[in-house]
Amino acid sequence: MDQPLYEQVATQIEKQIIEGTFLPNTRIPSLRKSSKQFNVSIATVMQAFSLLEDRGLIKARPQKGYFVQSNQPTAETAHIAPKKYDGHMHLLLNQLLHASQDKNIAPFGAAIPHSDFLPLKQLQRSVVRLMRAEPEICSTYEFTPGSLDLRRQIAIRMLDTGCRLQTDDITITLGCQNAIMLALQATTQPGDTIAIESPAYHGVLQAIEVLHLKAIEIPCSESLGINLQQLEHAAQQWKIKACIVTPNNQNPTGATLSRQTRADLLRIVNQYDIALIEDDVYGELGYQDKRESALKANDTEARVIYCSSFSKSIAPGFRVGWIVGGRYQDKIEHYAYVQSLAIPTVTQIAIAHFLEHGAYDRHLRKIRQIYQTNLIRCQNIVLKAFPKGTTVSEPTGGFLLWVTLPDTVDAMQLYQEALAQKIGLLPGLAFSLSNQFSHHLRLNYAVLWDEKNLQALLELGALVHSLENDVLTDNDIYQHSPT
Numbered sequence: 001m002d003q004p005l006y007e008q009v010a011t012q013i014e015k016q017i018i019e020g021t022f023l024p025n026t027r028i029p030s031l032r033k034s035s036k037q038f039n040v041s042i043a044t045v046m047q048a049f050s051l052l053e054d055r056g057l058i059k060a061r062p063q064k065g066y067f068v069q070s071n072q073p074t075a076e077t078a079h080i081a082p083k084k085y086d087g088h089m090h091l092l093l094n095q096l097l098h099a100s101q102d103k104n105i106a107p108f109g110a111a112i113p114h115s116d117f118l119p120l121k122q123l124q125r126s127v128v129r130l131m132r133a134e135p136e137i138c139s140t141y142e143f144t145p146g147s148l149d150l151r152r153q154i155a156i157r158m159l160d161t162g163c164r165l166q167t168d169d170i171t172i173t174l175g176c177q178n179a180i181m182l183a184l185q186a187t188t189q190p191g192d193t194i195a196i197e198s199p200a201y202h203g204v205l206q207a208i209e210v211l212h213l214k215a216i217e218i219p220c221s222e223s224l225g226i227n228l229q230q231l232e233h234a235a236q237q238w239k240i241k242a243c244i245v246t247p248n249n250q251n252p253t254g255a256t257l258s259r260q261t262r263a264d265l266l267r268i269v270n271q272y273d274i275a276l277i278e279d280d281v282y283g284e285l286g287y288q289d290k291r292e293s294a295l296k297a298n299d300t301e302a303r304v305i306y307c308s309s310f311s312k313s314i315a316p317g318f319r320v321g322w323i324v325g326g327r328y329q330d331k332i333e334h335y336a337y338v339q340s341l342a343i344p345t346v347t348q349i350a351i352a353h354f355l356e357h358g359a360y361d362r363h364l365r366k367i368r369q370i371y372q373t374n375l376i377r378c379q380n381i382v383l384k385a386f387p388k389g390t391t392v393s394e395p396t397g398g399f400l401l402w403v404t405l406p407d408t409v410d411a412m413q414l415y416q417e418a419l420a421q422k423i424g425l426l427p428g429l430a431f432s433l434s435n436q437f438s439h440h441l442r443l444n445y446a447v448l449w450d451e452k453n454l455q456a457l458l459e460l461g462a463l464v465h466s467l468e469n470d471v472l473t474d475n476d477i478y479q480h481s482p483t
């Protein structure tokens with residue numbers, strides 16, 4: 001695949017940094033100069049610089065230009081190899097999930113929207129009506145593949161993603177996590193290698209461990225999403241059985257794949273015979289009016305397994321998700337049946353009712369607007385309250401902000417100290433198999449901007465400042481060393 005021009009420019013500059021032509025803390029040639037040197041437009045150089053910033057190799061200093069930040073090979077250039085998950089984050093994730101139930105902890109940690117942003121009243125009415133009119137639904141099983149009414153509603157909604165489905169193409173699952181597990185079980189055996197985004201949603205890392213898989217971490221940038229060049233490179237070296245991608249509002253970077261990237265990704269999985277698991281749990285939460293087609297919509301070989309749920313937009317506690325398995329559908333349905341026999345009936349029918357009576361689109365319009373406003377507030381506060389050098393992602397949907405701290409601040413230490421002050425957050429280490437992202441954190445901004453949460457975010461900023469100042473500089477060491 002031809003590399004876009006700006007990536008070619010970025011690769012050449014990266015090479016010069018790693019080989020020592022440009023040393024750490026020195027300035028690289030300006031936009032104008034680079035544009036002349038590479039004989040490309042200034043816009044192309046800007047894109048290349050932004051990619052190098054995403055890779056942590058350079059950093060802009062206001063009014064001074066771009067400086068080399070690190071000369072270490074990034075995951076882009078380092079040897080990408082299959083790894084197992086050692087479960088280093090189990091304890092932390094457990095702690096985090098419990099913290100998310102604690103009303104005294106500021107809710108920036110777990111990816112759970114505040115209950116004000118969920119249509120609880122409408123769901124309550126649906127459940128009450130249902131229990132009054134048809135109490136016998138509790139006395140029977142809703143066997144896999146699940147409620148026909150709900151599958152019909154999902155098939156109708158999925159027309160917006162460009163997918164034309166029959167109800168038989170869909171199996172109802174216990175949330176999206178269950179759908180991901182089923183997709184992995186249907187496409188892999190223990191010991192197999194899969195490709196994942198890096199950083200990746202931690203539930204995928206845990207699934208890898210439980211299923212005894214190995215994973216190759218493919219860099220995923222905030223602006224462009226998964227790096228297809230690296231994916232292809234990995235596919236040339238290893239037999240990759242499946243690849244999991246979140247094309248819309250990726251957790252945690254917020255990246256959304258362009259139409260071209262989607263087409264290129266499909267070409268790669270077709271060429272290297274890889275099952276593509278599309279995790280679209282944030283797909284309904286894009287701030288734009290129109291969404292890109294799902295990968296599944298252009299899947300000519302029936303190799304895309306589409307997974308989603310209503311957890312992020314209607315009710316996480318209902319645990320209602322779905323899977324569209326393509327060529328793996330029979331296997332998936334069989335596994336789903338063996339694992340859980342049936343899915344709770346009341347929640348499925350309550351959601352089907354909510355979808356059918358048209359309130360869903362209105363609800364989505366409302367929460368997308370709230371999340372977009374929250375995003376701007378959250379970005380502004382972080383950029384003001386955190387030390388200079390902190391950067392934030394620019395998601396175009398969802399409710400998760402990916403924050404890059406100055407290099408001297410350890411996000412794991414920040415997590416522990418913030419929790420002691422009753423502030424929740426998720427440190428970057430939770431998103432990697434290989435201890436990457438130690439200076440990153442993820443913040444949930446589907447929160448109420450009341451005085452308490454605002455104060456908590458400001459306190460978090462003060463904590464980051466104090467951790468940054470804790471680091472001894474060369475000067476400190478010189479001044480304090482025994483004479």
Ligand SMILES: Cc1ncc(COP(=O)(O)O)c(C=O)c1O
Nearest residue numbers: 111175176177201251281309311
């Ligand atoms: C990217 C991603 N996929 C899947 C899930 C799991 O969704 P569910 O709660 O429906 O199981 C989450 C939850 O945070 C997520 O962020």
